[in-house]
Each structure stands twice: as C-alpha cells, then as structure tokens.
Amino acid sequence: xxxxxxxxxxxxxxxxxxxxxxxxxxxxxxxxxxxxxxxxxxxxxxxxxxxxxxxxxxxxxxxxxxxxxxxxxxxxxxxxxxxxxxxxxxxxxxxxxxxxxxxxxxxxxxxxxxxxxxxxxxxxxxxxxxxxxxxxxxxxxxxxxxxxxxxxxxxxxxxxxxxxxxxxxxxxxxxxxxxxxxxxxxxxxxxxxxxxxxxxxxxxxxxxxxxxxxxxxxxxxx
Ligand code: 5GP
Numbered sequence: 001x002x003x004x005x006x007x008x009x010x011x012x013x014x015x016x017x018x019x020x021x022x023x024x025x026x027x028x029x030x031x032x033x034x035x036x037x038x039x040x041x042x043x044x045x046x047x048x049x050x051x052x053x054x055x056x057x058x059x060x061x062x063x064x065x066x067x068x069x070x071x072x073x074x075x076x077x078x079x080x081x082x083x084x085x086x087x088x089x090x091x092x093x094x095x096x097x098x099x100x101x102x103x104x105x106x107x108x109x110x111x112x113x114x115x116x117x118x119x120x121x122x123x124x125x126x127x128x129x130x131x132x133x134x135x136x137x138x139x140x141x142x143x144x145x146x147x148x149x150x151x152x153x154x155x156x157x158x159x160x161x162x163x164x165x166x167x168x169x170x171x172x173x174x175x176x177x178x179x180x181x182x183x184x185x186x187x188x189x190x191x192x193x194x195x196x197x198x199x200x201x202x203x204x205x206x207x208x209x210x211x212x213x214x215x216x217x218x219x220x221x222x
Contacts, residue, residue, distance in 0.1 A: 012103065013106060015105055015110065016108045017107065018163070019131055019163060019167075022142060023132050023138070044061060045089050077092060078089040084111050091110065111165035129170035132211075134214065135212075157215065171193070
C-alpha cells in the first residue's frame with residue numbers, strides 16, 4: 001500500500017565561519033572540506049580583488065570586475081555582499097540552491113557583515129566565530145603577508161578589531177589553538193545544533209574582549 005508521499009528531508013543548514021585574519025579560518029575550512037565523506041560544499045564567493053598566487057578561478061573565488069560585481073548585486077544575484085579592505089565580496093545566491101540540490105551543507109567563509117545578511121536570508125544557518133587564542137597570532141598573520149605598508153597593516157588591524165567586536169552576534173565561539181581541536185569543535189557544534197542559539201554567552205564574550213584588549217595594547221606599543 002502506498003501512503004502519502006514522504007516530505008523531502010529538510011536541507012542541511014548552512015554553516016557560516018567568520019572571524020579576524022589570523023584565526024586560521026582558511027586552514028580550518030580546508031580541513032572540514034577535505035575530511036573523508038565531508039558533508040560540506042564550499043561556498044565559492046565572487047570578489048573584485050586580484051587572485052593571489054596559487055588561487056584558482058571558480059575554486060577559491062570567482063574573480064570579477066567591479067562593473068560585473070555591481071551588475072550582479074543590482075540583479076539580486078548575490079545572497080549577501082560586503083566591502084572588505086576596499087574590495088567587494090559576495091555570495092552568489094545559486095550557491096545555496098546548489099547545496100540544497102546536492103543535499104550538501106553549504107560552508108561559508110565570509111566576513112561579519114556578510115554573516116549578518118546570511119543570518120537574515122537563511123535563519124536556519126548556524127554561525128560560528130573563530131578566534132585565535134592570542135592577539136599576537138592576529139598581528140603575526142597580518143605582518144606575515146609582508147607586502148603591506150604600515151598604514152595598510154594598521155587598517156587591517158583595525159579591521160580585525162572590528163570583526164572581533166561583532167563576535168557576540170554569533171551562535172558559537174570556537175578557539176583555534178590546535179587545528180585538530182578546532183575541526184572537532186566545529187563538527188561537534190554542527191552535530192548538536194538544533195536551532196538558533198542566539199548570542200554568545202558571557203564567558204565567550206569575555207574571551208573575545210581579552211583578545212581585543214591585547215590587540216589594543218600591541219597597537220599602542222607601536
Ligand atoms: P581574503 O581577501 O583574504 O580572501 O578575504 C578577506 C575577507 O573577506 C575574509 O574575512 C573573508 O572571510 C571575507 N569574504 C570572503 N568571501 C566573502 C563573501 O562572499 N562575502 C563576504 N561578506 N565576505 C567574504
């Protein structure tokens with residue numbers, strides 16, 4: 001006997017990773033994508049910035065001109081978009097549809113402005129803020145690129161501080177000290193998440209506030 005058609009299972013909720021440079025977000029993201037049987041589909045963003053050595057078109061980003069980016073944003077083809085360090089970044093709306101069709105979990109590596117917009121457009125998404133254990137890691141990472149002028153470095157540090165200031169809006173905080181632990185922490189959050197968790201708790205907010213204080217102290221010493 002055939003009963004009523006079964007409803008399609010709900011699509012896996014998207015996972016948003018955000019956090020300041022130096023948090024090791026890219027490594028974490030790659031590890032999640034490379035795990036055997038990974039349920040994730042990486043959300044390839046559009047950007048107006050130039051490719052860095054080794055970055056591949058359509059894999060790391062879709063590199064577009066400012067004019068094309070504007071046209072896509074105007075047409076509503078982007079789920080969210082933001083300006084970061086003077087360049088434009090955005091998530092193609094299609095990425096969400098593609099993940100739904102594939103039954104995969106969309107993994108977004110975006111900034112805090114984008115995270116805010118995705119939470120509005122896809123309230124089922126879980127948002128995870130990634131921090132390093134110390135402010136020093138942020139400074140070292142930003143210095144490590146080596147190509148920045150002091151003014152650019154200061155702008156990037158101010159950007160990192162602004163990202164940290166938005167941490168409280170996220171559902172969860174993951175401290176990336178040992179990468180294996182951070183991967184396990186994200187996997188555990190995703191496995192146990194049952195709905196909007198809301199803002200970070202007091203202990204997590206204090207953890208981030210400490211990093212902000214450290215960052216301010218380091219910047220003050222220059
Ligand atoms: P990068 O240029 O170093 O690859 O990325 C700079 C920042 O832009 C990172 O914080 C990254 O997470 C963010 N980003 C990358 N793609 C997107 C996107 O599609 N939307 C938003 N809002 N931010 C993005």
